[in-house]
Amino acid sequence: MEKKEDIKLTIQKLKFKLSEEKNTIDTIDTLIHQRIDRDVDLWEYNDSELDKEIWNRFFLLKEYSDCLSKEKIVSQRKKIGWIIVLIKKIFRKITTPYSQLLLDRQKRFNQELTIFLLASILRLQMIHKRLAELETTTYESIKNQKEFQDELTSLKKSVLIQLKKTY
Numbered sequence: 001m002e003k004k005e006d007i008k009l010t011i012q013k014l015k016f017k018l019s020e021e022k023n024t025i026d027t028i029d030t031l032i033h034q035r036i037d038r039d040v041d042l043w044e045y046n047d048s049e050l051d052k053e054i055w056n057r058f059f060l061l062k063e064y065s066d067c068l069s070k071e072k073i074v075s076q077r078k079k080i081g082w083i084i085v086l087i088k089k090i091f092r093k094i095t096t097p098y099s100q101l102l103l104d105r106q107k108r109f110n111q112e113l114t115i116f117l118l119a120s121i122l123r124l125q126m127i128h129k130r131l132a133e134l135e136t137t138t139y140e141s142i143k144n145q146k147e148f149q150d151e152l153t154s155l156k157k158s159v160l161i162q163l164k165k166t167y
Contacts, residue, residue, distance in 0.1 A: 012139055022046050065110035067103045
């Protein structure tokens with residue numbers, strides 16, 4: 001029974017050390033100082049990579065949440081580019097009132113959803129922090145319990161020895 005407890009305690013120690021080491025390792029993005037566009041497989045991310053991905057995606061959502069924002073009108077054509085830009089500007093002036101009517105509700109929804117996501121992310125971070133604290137407390141409690149059991153066993157042995165000497 002004690003061996004089983006020792007193994008469990010050792011496994012928990014190793015998990016704790018491994019998670020601490022993972023937190024100190026830089027991600028690839030940090031090492032090369034730029035974001036890598038790749039297929040996202042969130043199941044393979046460690047905690048720090050997942051946190052970074054969550055915040056990156058959140059800021060992208062926040063940036064794109066305003067579907068009514070005016071982007072600069074440009075053209076890549078050198079000779080007739082100014083005509084294309086002029087036509088686009090006229091088209092935008094004509095369609096803006098109608099598109100604002102349609103997209104205003106979507107803009108409000110996007111903003112509310114972004115706020116909701118931020119609140120959810122912050123809540124999850126608080127839960128994650130509390131869980132880490134509880135894991136540390138549990139680890140220390142198990143360690144203290146093991147030490148207490150060892151001390152109790154030692155005390156029992158010494159009491160038995162004393163009783164044998166006395167009787």
